[in-house]
Amino acid sequence: MIAEKDNVVSIVYELRSGSKDGDIVESLTPDNPLTFLYGTGGLLPKFEENLNGLSAGDSFEFLLNSEDAYGPVVETAVVHVPKTVFEVEGKIDETLMQVGNTVPMMDAEGRRLNGKVIAIEGGAVEMDFNHPMAGSDLHFSGKVTEIRNATEEELTHKHVHGNGSHDCGSCDDNKGHSCSCG
Numbered sequence: 001m002i003a004e005k006d007n008v009v010s011i012v013y014e015l016r017s018g019s020k021d022g023d024i025v026e027s028l029t030p031d032n033p034l035t036f037l038y039g040t041g042g043l044l045p046k047f048e049e050n051l052n053g054l055s056a057g058d059s060f061e062f063l064l065n066s067e068d069a070y071g072p073v074v075e076t077a078v079v080h081v082p083k084t085v086f087e088v089e090g091k092i093d094e095t096l097m098q099v100g101n102t103v104p105m106m107d108a109e110g111r112r113l114n115g116k117v118i119a120i121e122g123g124a125v126e127m128d129f130n131h132p133m134a135g136s137d138l139h140f141s142g143k144v145t146e147i148r149n150a151t152e153e154e155l156t157h158k159h160v161h162g163n164g165s166h167d168c169g170s171c172d173d174n175k176g177h178s179c180s181c182g
């Protein structure tokens with residue numbers, strides 16, 4: 001069985017920033033692999049492309065250019081928001097509103113995104129909504145640990161079930177159905 005559309009693929013990897021000699025950003029161990037349903041668009045397309053056709057036990061090593069990963073750093077993603085954004089029940093949350101903090105927020109369309117507090121000036125807070133890996137090439141090296149057939153239910157839901165690999169709550173929210181994964 002190989003990594004291809006509609007198979008469930010488990011991998012472990014080490015992600016380094018910039019090159020194979022870069023700083024380690026993320027390191028997955030066999031107890032905590034990344035398990036995903038291949039070909040459903042949940043991961044970066046180029047990332048999946050580099051795993052295409054591999055079998056369990058195969059190693060991989062590749063570099064994703066920033067354009068194929070999280071894109072360039074965009075100046076317009078740095079914005080000033082009013083301090084009131086940090087209000088919880090009418091009071092500004094001072095522990096949240098700290099330079100260097102990454103704060104989960106929602107945009108006008110209700111999408112979740114993380115913003116990093118860069119500066120606090122007067123009534124405004126300067127925040128950077130660039131992805132933390134924007135502008136970086138990503139170097140992955142790792143191994144395929146398992147490949148299996150997806151269940152009918154997984155194919156319907158377009159995500160993997162079991163092993164705590166996904167948040168069951170999100171099934172209810174996004175798809176209007178509950179799922180039986182545990």
Ligand SMILES: [Zn+2]
Nearest residue numbers: 157161171179
């Ligand atoms: Zn589900």
